Amino acid sequence: MVRALGLPTAALRVVLAAICGLLTYTAFPPMGLWWAAFVGVGGLMALVRGRSLGGGLVLGLVYGAGLFTPLLHFTAVAMGNPIGWAALVTLQSLYLAALGSAWALVSRLPALEDREQQETAPSSSARGSGTGAVKGRRIHPGLARIGAFAILWSGVEELRSSWPLGGFPFGRLAFAMADAPMLPLAAYGGSIGLSLITALIAACLAEAAWCLRRARAFPAIVSATAAGALLLAPIILPVDTRTQEGTIRVGAIQGNVAKDFENAYGRALEVTGNHTEATRRLLAEPGTGRLDMVIWPENAADLDPRTHRATARLVEQAAQEAGAPVLVGAVAVEGQVRYNDMLIWSPDQGAGDYYRKHRPVPFAEYIPARDLVRRLTTQVDRIGIDMAPGHGPYALSVPAAAQDRNVTLAMGICFEVAYDDALRAGVRQGGQAIVIPTNNASFLDSGEAAQQLAQGRVQAVVHGRSVIQVSTVGYTAIINPKGAVLQVTEPYTQDGIAADVGLRSSVTVADRLGPWPGLMAESLAGALVLAGIVGAVRRWRAARTTRRTRS
Template sequence: MSLLLRLSLAALGGLALSAAFPDLGWWPLAFVALAALWLCLARASAWGGFLYGWVFGSAFMLPHVWWANVAVGLVPWLALAIASGAFYGLFGAAWAHVRRSGMIRGGVWLEAPAFALLWAGMEQLRSIVPFGGFPWGRLAFSQLDVPVASMAWLGGAALVSFVAACAGGLLGGGIEALLRKRLVTGIAAPLLGVVALSVGMLLPLSAQPISGTLRLGIVQGNVPNEGLDAFAQAREVTTNHRDGSLALVEDDPGPIDLLVWPENSSDYDPRTDPESAALVTQSAQAADAPLLLGTNDYSPEDGRYNMSLLWAPSGTVLDTYAKQRPAPFAEYIPIRDFARRFSPEVDRVTHDVLPGDDPAVMTLPVPALERTVTIGTVICFEVAYDPIVTGAVSTGAEVLIVQTNNASFGETAESTQQLAMSRLRAIETGRSTVQASTVGVSAVIDARGRVSQQTGLFTAEQMYAEVALRDTITPAVRLRLLWEWAPLIGAAGLAIAAVSRRLSNRYEW
């Protein structure tokens, strides 16, 4: 295969992988994309593998994170996509070493799992470095409407990505076998991939309440206008959410245990701003329930906290949570002087967000249940990070609430991509999950990852839901450290062994 053909196939494969994710959601293309990458990397050198992988990854990430261009401009978008693509280059180089080393014997039946292990390890590495990682675009997040998604209950996003990558490798290996006129392997390998994707149907997923139900009022207040300037309309945004709360209560949907507003719904901290305090207190009193809202705490001298507050109808604060994983180059600017050379947008962030220290949980008094309920309070991009979500559930969360503000991303797929992550987290943790956004999409998701209610984008809407409370611990949460580190350690070990074997053979006398 010529260099031009390999590069073209890599680029087309990356574009196909992007189409597997929301909004298009053409999930079968994920396996086509991985098969294309398999064929590109056949007989490639390590440097060639890096090149083809980087082209594949960049072609995938450029359309996948187009929302970054909408939010912060051309140069940051290109930098994010191309830098993320380099991780796929590392994968390609590692896979080239493994195949050329000859350490895996047994054909595609063993090569496909090795391919999948390197892929899962690459995704875990990308979720950690640099600056805390960027897990957006993990293969698992494209497979929510496929039985393999149920594997998240057992091993989280890492296991779903591994199985899906293995199926893609089996498809690629099958095509390679057919090109070599090995008919049995060419047919059997893709069929085995289909079987692997179907195993999830055997897992015992349940969405039934175990520790009662929680009655939620969810308000999507909308913002006055799209884009970064929406943050300049903080007072109106809070008023919109107050108005939505009153409209919800006026419809008399039923008793409310918790009123939910999204991230940034009250950017003026109601603990220090009397006008905001009046608006949120009025809303909590109308619902006759505590209000979970997003705000900013500017009390630190060296930055601010992205906060969630649990606000009582009396006007007191029942509990707080500070976001643990601020988004780099969005909520805080590392290497600011250097970054400013590429985009003046960095100076829109005048107060860097500081990381919080405590798990993403709050304690909610629920008189109807005659007890307190621990709720998971994940903020925005934190839903993409395994330790934040599984850590909340291991700390006792019986339901997950993902508060987010998608106003900066316009009419892009960012919000629905985030919804896919929330759906996977519901399966992984066995918890009902609510995504509450300022502008949409907001959604109610059961513990099997199924969406029961969903709002539109850039609309003012309200939802009422009775969600199941569950306190059982899934294998994915119980073994969370294993699933966070095993793919990375296994992939690194495989790659190091392959390189060592090749070096040994090269210098063998």
């Protein structure tokens, strides 16, 4: 492969792997060069193809570092030091190292090698049963390579996004595709389906480049044409965005927080007061009209209004002036744990039902194995009380003040926007729209808020629902079921959005399929890895037998 691509040294391959990782990063917001993912991922496929197990591991690890180091820099911004950033980048890069090793093994299977590769092997016996596989195979090796790599990518991505401790889906290829033509596919295959087609396009382009390098014009044209078809064909997929259950008039409030946010939350009632003031300003704007509900973001209440009277007065004031319930983010402390809630506060009635975040973020909202981790760093003590997961429903029934009816909203607080299954649960429980309250204040001007907005856009299509994303500092946005942003605020401005949000009850194909596409990707990837291991053992045994015969 090195000769074919003109790469003189292993060191240059490592440099190129890092560049491919950086290219993939640029596909994600805030840069948003979605097409760069095809170049970066395809480059990884080409670099690792035919390498040794160790070579694939190193190249995958370096690629992962190139991708995740800038993508996850917001964690260093939030912590104020690089410890957590380095740990998270290392962990996520290990998954790409595993992918590199897996692809190195699988790419050397006889069914994936070209005929001349078989013929130039040391001997037919050294290929085990490879000769028969070449003569009897039905799938063209180029097509087999494309499919195998895309399956491996998707399987590793699904594993990374779900395990351990619930996984970490930031960096899914799907979340770089909010502006790509393939976005409608998300309604049929979910995030995993959108990632799979992205990896397929990248693999097709890598295969086309490989063929061109060997002056094989026809297969190069076929591979490039296939990439174009995969890119453009999803445009024709129908995505139902019709309003089915009427609309609600929503006020989405961005109260803003000073960039010294830690001190801002330490100054009693400042954040809550900001959101009360922003609500008042929105209500005074011409055209706001009568609101069915007002939605504040995660942590909009400095102190829990259920237990703190001064906070309760501010929330009640906003609810009274709006003549509608306010959904307010509050943290409840119960004994030795705390919970992240979105609370319904109705005029005159006060606190009502709430949604409790199901997936607190490990090492950010709680510390797993705290005593063990403390031996590595005392930074764990910055989180004094662990946040516990909620166990209630994933949806919240909210009174629509101007309509004399209740509306069911699927809920996902902050990072829960990245989890298909969390939002799916809310939709399956009757959610007619999706609400994503978030607090981006700790991430300052990093790319985290833009990444989260893109995730919300993809999830709108996955679940066929309007998304109301409400942030303390931005971006606060209204997203339609096609993933288009209808209204959005500027970061670090006090602002509010009044919008009519369409409600829907039908369920997308992706939500009907549920977890099965992800499980299938993991299973097929596991089968390919097993085949690769078996193939490697056969080659080793055949080579050992050949050496013994010659000696």
